[in-house]
Amino acid sequence: MTPPVRTPYDLTPYVLTVDAGVRDLRGADHLLRTFAAELPVSDGGFGCTHLVRGERPRVAVSLTLESGEELDDVRARLVALGYEVAEGVPDAVGRAVLYPGADVLRGTMSVEEVLSRSAIDRVAVLGAAGQPDPAVRLVTRDHVRPLWQSGELVLSAMPAVGGTLVPFEVPEPTPCCADH
Structure with missing residues (x-):
């Protein structure tokens, strides 16, 4: 039996996705850097971009956090800033912008x-x-x-x-x- 493929999101169950309607990678990179600067996101987490296809192509971002407490705090702050936040990720092939190192x-x-x-x-x-x-x-x-x-x-x-x-x-x- 083949072992299951490990995804970045297997590292922790604490993942949020924000779909802010960003249309390009540069804008998504900027959004992730803004989140890292303004939110209580630990250095051990990941911030990735995800291409969303369909009628309205755009780039969503995900934040992989290190604890449930960090997830709850980041989610609350994002919602307070007016973002729609979903648990999990849109796919397992994210492009990492924020990552250890x-x-x-x-x-x-x-x-x-x-x-x-x-x-x-x-x-x-x-x-x-x-x-x-x-x-x-x-x-x-x-x-x-x-x-x-x-x-x-x-x-x-x-x-x-x-x-x-x-x-x-x-x-x-x-x-x-x-x-x-």
């Missing part, structure tokens, strides 16, 4: 440092089989957004100049149809 992933560091200093479980290089050498340097661009995949927090990276790697997601993407 996210604040130290700055500048250039080795893959080994990324893995040892943060909650990221693995670095996957696009188009490459296996894991990158732990000594390979990753130029973070101060924007590291790993995704939950099969119960692991995985950073997708791509080869860059001088044998380095960079995160696949760029910090300032060019909007689609920007030249139209």
Whole structure:
């Protein structure tokens, strides 16, 4: 029998989702950072974005908290601020913005440092089989957004100049149809 896949939300049953009608990832990132600054959210939790498809595409955010007390306090404050809050998450493939160690992933560091200093479980290089050498340097661009995949927090990276790697997601993407 295959063991069940671990999701980020198996780490704790204390998860809330806020669907504030945000339409882009940058806005959702900003909302999560605002929550982290203004709410009693512990450093050991996670803040993820989730794409909501359908008639009204948007980006919801989830907060994975460390205790029932923290969950109750954060929920009460969010409701008082006018947000609609739901228990649980819309899916198990969130894009992590807030996670343990996210604040130290700055500048250039080795893959080994990324893995040892943060909650990221693995670095996957696009188009490459296996894991990158732990000594390979990753130029973070101060924007590291790993995704939950099969119960692991995985950073997708791509080869860059001088044998380095960079995160696949760029910090300032060019909007689609920007030249139209």
